[in-house]
Amino acid sequence: AQSVSQHNHHVILSEAASLELGCNYSYGGTVNLFWYVQYPGQHLQLLLKYFSGDPLVKGIKGFEAEFIKSKFSFNLRKPSVQWSDTAEYFCAVNAPRGNNRLAFGKGNQVVVIP
Amino acid sequence: SAVISQKPSRDICQRGTSLTIQCQVDSQVTMMFWYRQQPGQSLTLIATANQGSEATYESGFVIDKFPISRPNLTFSTLTVSNMSPEDSSIYLCSVEVDRVGTEAFFGQGTRLTVV
Numbered sequence: 459a460q461s462v463s464q465h466n467h468h469v470i471l472s473e474a475a476s477l478e479l480g481c482n483y484s485y486g487g488t489v490n491l492f493w494y495v496q497y498p499g500q501h502l503q504l505l506l507k508y509f510s511g512d513p514l515v516k517g518i519k520g521f522e523a524e525f526i527k528s529k530f531s532f533n534l535r536k537p538s539v540q541w542s543d544t545a546e547y548f549c550a551v552n553a554p555r556g557n558n559r560l561a562f563g564k565g566n567q568v569v570v571i572p
Numbered sequence: 573s574a575v576i577s578q579k580p581s582r583d584i585c586q587r588g589t590s591l592t593i594q595c596q597v598d599s600q601v602t603m604m605f606w607y608r609q610q611p612g613q614s615l616t617l618i619a620t621a622n623q624g625s626e627a628t629y630e631s632g633f634v635i636d637k638f639p640i641s642r643p644n645l646t647f648s649t650l651t652v653s654n655m656s657p658e659d660s661s662i663y664l665c666s667v668e669v670d671r672v673g674t675e676a677f678f679g680q681g682t683r684l685t686v687v
Binding site for chain 1: 576605612613614615616617620630664666675676677678679680681
């Protein structure tokens, strides 16, 4: 089964700073990759996803992620964060030809200070 | 897309009791799932709720502890039975609208505290 690693569980940064959250997965076959976000008091929602094609994926709210197959990574980036980006961010992967269940990382708690 | 309503949103329960969580979707979906999110941990899949048949449980989860019902394509329930403080967690309902492997949608979760 696939597994997902996210590092630096707690991230604190100031507005306008750049954000990069690392995500590495372990699975040798074809994968679908996702970043989900959970704002305080709200449900999990999809930020962006990668199924195939251009490995640089653009999502909502200025976020993007790059799939690097050789590194088994799908890092999330935003060049300039806002206070409203304070949230928990989860990387997830499923293997459409494997067991096909979503596997989540432990999440990154991001706090943006005004 | 899909809109998921989960009830209750939170509850505080006595140990030894059971709580049933409801998940209602605004459209018919093939795949429904139940997750647990323990404090400081990632989401862990409990089981896949199958319509018309028994749920499929992941390793470490059993039907006696987490019975699941799925009477139709828009509704499911998860019961947390004989609760202990270790069951304190957020429980999430999730659905996939189209074929397996596409985007998952989540309910707001049920925050359970067992005292």
